Amino acid sequence: MSAIEVGGKSIEVDEEGYLTNRDDWNEEIAAVMAKEDDCDLDSNHWEVINFLREYYEEYQIAPAVRVLTKAIGKKLGADKGNSKYLYELFPYGPAKQACKYAGLPKPTGCV
């Protein structure tokens, strides 16, 4: 089992770096995970991460890409409500990379 070091504590993650226990999550963990990918989280990233966490809380799954782009468009302006913008923020793909930072499981299937 792999782990990452955050604030002196060892946090368990799976082979692909996703949290094993969702309850372990905190903002510092997200920042450390992002750092490993050479990504500094700014307020735009946080808008996405927080939305993912809220959506997951209610629906037990990450939102569809379309649901996410629509929500971000409403929050940050129509020019940002598209997958191009989300890929600029999360170049490895908003669904997977942002889910990882948000402490959510990786979406599986033909996606």
Add this chain to the structure above:
Amino acid sequence: MADFETPALTEFQLVPHIKKGAMAHSQPYMAKPEFQGDLGFPGELEDGWEDVAVKKLGELTSKYRGLKVFLDCCVKCGACTDKCHYYLGTADPLNMPVARQDLLRSVYRRYYTFAGKYFPWLVGAKKMTKDMLDKWYSYFHQCSQCRRCSVFCPYGIDTAEISMAAREVMDAVGVGQKYCNEIIGKVYKIGNNLGLPEKALVNTLEGLEEDVKDDTGIDVKFPVDQEGAEVLLITPSADFFAEPHIDGLIGYGKVFHQAGINWTLSSHASEAGNFGMFIGSYENMRRVALRIREAALDLKVKRIVVGECGHAWRVAYSFWNTLIGVGHGGDDPYAKALQQQLDPNYPAPQHIIELTYDLIQKGALTLDKSANDDQRVTFHDSCNVARASRMGNMPGGQFVLPREVIKSSVNHFFDMAPETIHENTFCCGGGGGLLTDDLMEIRVKGAQPRMQALMDVVQEHDVNYLAAICAICKSQFSKVLPYYNHPMNMIGSVHGLVSNAIQLGTKQ
């Protein structure tokens, strides 16, 4: 972006010189014991596994006559050696179909043939060892079960069958692949590969209804669990979640709306994909498919239509009849009840492409091709549709119908080179349970032959839209196109084109 080199595209497709062991390092993550258990497999390798593996292989060769014939009849003619996209993209000789087959054939010979038992050194017969198992795990997860090699084999040896058998033997000794087996477990728990619960499905579909209303001003519905609907649509869960898949789903909804067909999705069977086939497990394939029968009986539908998903259509077209009673052949009471319930005037099952094609033929849809005038389109035949199924009532209908639907929706259509389409089509590189990030290298390299053919039509005809009818192809291409310097959104759904062209409200 990656610690491997993307294969170069050249003036024409080259057959590379072999590079021994070039992909020996490639192997996907293994399934954890708890995921293995969900599928009825042992959690991990245990003492004495070699005997279990050999016994399982014997069981399979007695049960599946095709498999035994394929193992017995290869004459090493070499016709398959340069036909696999993974060989062309990696140059690893174990990715030549005959060499991949021989990984299993050599073990079969050692234990199940006279010559192999007594003179193993004469006939290349080998013992089942851990080293052999590791090779199996690596190279049977470098086969997308696309069956291109079988088209060129003079005996029709189907490497897909051999690769499925190898995966089943591995599962029987506790060595399973994380990606496939975790997904099958999710279908059992939640109803689809994604793990998308009913509440999220309903929320997503309500959002789509809003979007289509905003775009068109028309109330196109995306119903769930509507008892008494005429059509049950079984579509890959990626259609609810991913881009560009969802544009296809919108297209299906518009077609149903315009044709006045009362349809529904099911929250219980919200998945067309059936990864049971990829791992060669008949029991798991059946268990996944049974949810569809349960939904069809509960909702009392008259027709079952399958969305854009390659391997789902293979399972539906070739196996649903005896598996669950969609089509004739099943002989348990529920299968018979379903046969009674379904309307015999329509194919059971029917592909969404067949449905749309028939409606176009009848003049029931108005399509404005000019709505797609910014698209210059080519079509990627998905392997499972092309080589393991059919559409319509003519031989080769699976090649004709999707192209006719596209040509009814666009003005600019260009086929790729004939040796790369129809039954000769190259796999996208991500099929057969390989569509996972831990196999990105083999996915990118295996896409090389398709990318080569695509480059030719891009250069010659300015093609900017690669249409497909498979969720795996769509996800795979959106990931690998950028490695070959194409935009990721170049890949699209066939019904995404229909969706753009269809004129809602023009017919009653």
